[in-house]
Amino acid sequence: xxxxxxxxxxxxxxxxxxxxxxxxxxxxxxxxxxxxxxxxxxxxxxxxxxxxxxxxxxxxxxxxxxxxxxxxxxxxxxxxxxxxxxxxxxxxxxxxxxxxxxxxxxxxxxxxxxxxxxxxxxxxxxxxxxxxxxxxxxxxxxxxxxxxxxxxxxxx
Numbered sequence: 005x006x007x008x009x010x011x012x013x014x015x016x017x018x019x020x021x022x023x024x025x026x027x028x029x030x031x032x033x034x035x036x037x038x039x040x041x042x043x044x045x046x047x048x049x050x051x052x053x054x055x056x057x058x059x060x061x062x063x064x065x066x067x068x069x070x071x072x073x074x075x076x077x078x079x080x081x082x083x084x085x086x087x088x089x090x091x092x093x094x095x096x097x098x099x100x101x102x103x104x105x106x107x108x109x110x111x112x113x114x115x116x117x118x119x120x121x122x123x124x125x126x127x128x129x130x131x132x133x134x135x136x137x138x139x140x141x142x143x144x145x146x147x148x149x150x151x152x153x154x155x156x157x158x159x160x
Contacts, residue, residue: 008103016040016054030065049074057100066091069100079115081108098134109153119149
């Protein structure tokens with residue numbers, strides 16, 4: 005578990021998923037089941053998948069975010085974020101994503117974190133800019149973003 009000012013971040017594990025399902029606490033997408041199956045085959049992937057953001061003040065799961073897989077051989081890992089509508093525009097996505105980027109850069113495997121969003125997804129664009137990510141490609145209505153370990157050093 006990782007703590008931020010307002011959140012607890014829990015890596016997606018079989019035990020966490022079972023508890024969420026038992027409590028019907030959060031809608032689990034197909035990406036969660038896929039990741040849990042992958043982690044069962046390769047425990048070294050734990051942490052390199054979804055994380056659940058739990059708001060400290062009411063212990064409610066407000067989103068899942070994290071990585072799509074372990075870093076590539078060149079040290080690149082892609083991340084994404086999903087926050088429930090009631091918790092959007094309150095800074096949670098930025099807070100959680102910033103901490104996960106710090107976590108990734110604290111490992112020896114990660115040198116670069118990337119993200120992708122649609123060019124009309126203004127909320128995601130704002131979050132990515134607040135994280136210090138820079139655009140490196142715009143193609144087919146998609147914007148590709150990156151932050152390097154060196155660039156993030158001043159923020160950690």
